[in-house]
Amino acid sequence: MNTCFDQDSRHLAPAHQGSSRQVSTAERFAKVYASDLSQDDLDLTDLHPTRADIARDALAGLVHSPKYLSSKYFYDARGSQLFEAITRLPEYYPTRTEIALMEARLPEIAKAIGRYAHVVEYGSGSGRKTRMLLDALADPVAYTPIEISRSALQASVGRLRAEFPHIQMLPVCADFTRSVELPHSTRTAARTLVYFPGSTIGNFTADEAVALLREMRVTIGQRGVALIGIDLQKDPALIEAAYNDAAGVTAQFTLNLLTRLNREIGSDFDLDGFRHRARYDANAGRIDTYLVSQRQQSVHVGQSTFDFAPDETIHVEYSHKYTDTSFAELAALAGLHVIDGWNDSRSWFGLRLLAARC
Numbered sequence: 001m002n003t004c005f006d007q008d009s010r011h012l013a014p015a016h017q018g019s020s021r022q023v024s025t026a027e028r029f030a031k032v033y034a035s036d037l038s039q040d041d042l043d044l045t046d047l048h049p050t051r052a053d054i055a056r057d058a059l060a061g062l063v064h065s066p067k068y069l070s071s072k073y074f075y076d077a078r079g080s081q082l083f084e085a086i087t088r089l090p091e092y093y094p095t096r097t098e099i100a101l102m103e104a105r106l107p108e109i110a111k112a113i114g115r116y117a118h119v120v121e122y123g124s125g126s127g128r129k130t131r132m133l134l135d136a137l138a139d140p141v142a143y144t145p146i147e148i149s150r151s152a153l154q155a156s157v158g159r160l161r162a163e164f165p166h167i168q169m170l171p172v173c174a175d176f177t178r179s180v181e182l183p184h185s186t187r188t189a190a191r192t193l194v195y196f197p198g199s200t201i202g203n204f205t206a207d208e209a210v211a212l213l214r215e216m217r218v219t220i221g222q223r224g225v226a227l228i229g230i231d232l233q234k235d236p237a238l239i240e241a242a243y244n245d246a247a248g249v250t251a252q253f254t255l256n257l258l259t260r261l262n263r264e265i266g267s268d269f270d271l272d273g274f275r276h277r278a279r280y281d282a283n284a285g286r287i288d289t290y291l292v293s294q295r296q297q298s299v300h301v302g303q304s305t306f307d308f309a310p311d312e313t314i315h316v317e318y319s320h321k322y323t324d325t326s327f328a329e330l331a332a333l334a335g336l337h338v339i340d341g342w343n344d345s346r347s348w349f350g351l352r353l354l355a356a357r358c
Contacts, residue, residue, distance in 0.1 A: 049073075049148065049175060055265040055302060061314075062299075062306045069257060069291075071203055071317040072175060076260045077151040082253040091245045093238065094199060094231055094349060101344040101351060102129060106136040112340050112353055113137060113225060118189035120219060121145045122176040122196045127156035129197050133227075134164055140193075142168040142185035146176040177212060182219070192224035199231035199349070202286070202320035206330065209320075213334030217356050226336070226354040230322045234348050236280045239321060243278035243287050251276035254291060254316060267301045277313070285326070287319035327352060 054073060061068040075083070087095035102109070115138040121130060124145035134140055143160065147153035150173045157171045170183040194216045201209055216226045231239075243250055254276040258269035278289045293308035300306075322330075328338050331354055340353040 051264050054261070058261055058265060058267070058301055059304060062301065062304070066313060066315060067306070068315040069261075071257075071289075072148055072177070073260060074253065074257050074317075075149040075152065076256070076264075077149065079253060079256050079260065080149045080152040082249060082256060085249050086245070086253060089245045089247065089249060091241045093242055097344050097346075097349040098197060098199075098229055098351070099129060099132070101342060101349055102132050104344075105342045105351075106132060109133075109227065109342065109351065109353070110136040110138060113193055113227070114191060115139050116141055116188075116190035117193040118142045118144065118185050118191075119193050119195055120182060122194065123147055123198070123200060124153050124156040124171070127160055130156070130195070131160065131163065133195060134160070134167060137193075140167055141187040141189045142170055144170045144172060144182055146172045146174055146180055148173070148175050177208075179215075190223070192220050194219055194224070194226040196226065197229040197351075199229045199319075201228055202231055202322070203318055204320075205318065209330055210333045213331060213336055213354075216354075217335050220356060222356055222358075224355070225339070228352050228354060230327050230350045230352060231319070232343070232347055232350055233285060233321045233323055234346075236282055239287060240278065240280040243289060243319065250278070254289060257316060258291070261301075265301065267299060269299050270297065273297050273308075274314075285321050287317075287321075288315065289317040289319070290315055322350075324350075 057070050057073070061070065086092050110133075117137060117140045119130075119134065119137070119140050119142070121144070124130065124147040130143070130145070134143060143157075143164070145153060145157065147156070153171050153173050157169050160167075161169045168185050168187065170185065172180055172183070174180045196216070201212070204212060213226075220226055255271050255274065258267075258271055258274060261267045262269055273294050274291045275294060276289070277292050278287050280287050290313040293310060293312045293314075295310050297308050298305055299308065324338075324341075327350075331338055331352075335357050336354040337357050338352050339355050341350055343350045
């Protein structure tokens with residue numbers, strides 16, 4: 001197979017029963033220290049979105065037809081807490097399935113990645129899967145999570161640094177979909193591993209996903225690899241239930257986006273005037289999540305006014321589900337090649353190891 005990675009290519013194998021960045025940039029970023037961590041403990045490169053950034057993105061989405069808001073702004077402190085609660089809900093299969101897959105196959109995954117990796121994670125979440133990966137890898141030299149939520153980043157790295165004192169922690173508070181210059185590790189890494197779990201890749205349009213994968217290709221270079229989680233196609237009822245839990249936690253998570261906008265950019269969304277809706281589109285192979293206007297109403301953002309008709313929607317998130325073929329085709333468009341892969345025993349969720357083509 002045409003790949004520059006210096007290990008043999010491998011076939012995709014499901015787990016047996018019982019067994020979803022660094023790029024060239026002229027920008028230099030100032031380093032600041034996390035407020036709840038001492039200067040001696042942790043360097044944090046802080047590129048957290050400003051209120052102007054958030055307002056600009058919100059206005060761009062609301063003037064569009066149909067209206068949309070970016071899902072990246074779900075993750076303020078409250079949003080991060082709610083998402084962690086979602087991952088533990090009975091309906092939400094992806095997290096527990098991915099963790100079970102990792103528990104079954106981590107020795108193989110670590111061997112495929114190799115020693116002395118600089119682990120770069122897009123997002124950080126609670127760090128549960130990261131902890132498992134770092135523990136399994138052979139002598140990783142550094143860990144760089146790129147996370148838009150400062151509170152989630154600080155909490156995650158604060159826990160990990162105590163458990164892995166031999167791994168240099170180099171967190172970056174930033175939007176990983178934009179160009180970010182990575183901090184350099186003190187020890188020399190044999191390769192860069194981009195870790196992108198949770199099927200977060202599915203939250204992007206096809207064009208956006210290809211652009212992000214191209215950035216990953218730059219980050220990993222010719223000797224590195226990317227380990228990416230993908231949610232696989234399955235019973236549509238099972239998929240749809242995962243985004244419409246009986247307890248209503250996902251609905252709270254979606255509506256929290258409006259709470260954040262009201263707080264940070266001074267908009268006046270009435271939370272009682274919108275409801276959560278998530279539906280599976282079988283033709284597109286994805287969940288589309290919306291905020292739905294409950295009545296005729298107007299919302300103000302700065303000097304702009306946006307009118308909503310009853311049942312008018314704001315699109316807030318995609319959640320694509322993949323087949324091996326569809327994901328391999330997506331990777332190929334970015335100059336990447338699937339060199340190894342693992343599925344859980346039911347083939348609900350997969351991890352794919354990618355490398356750059358020569």
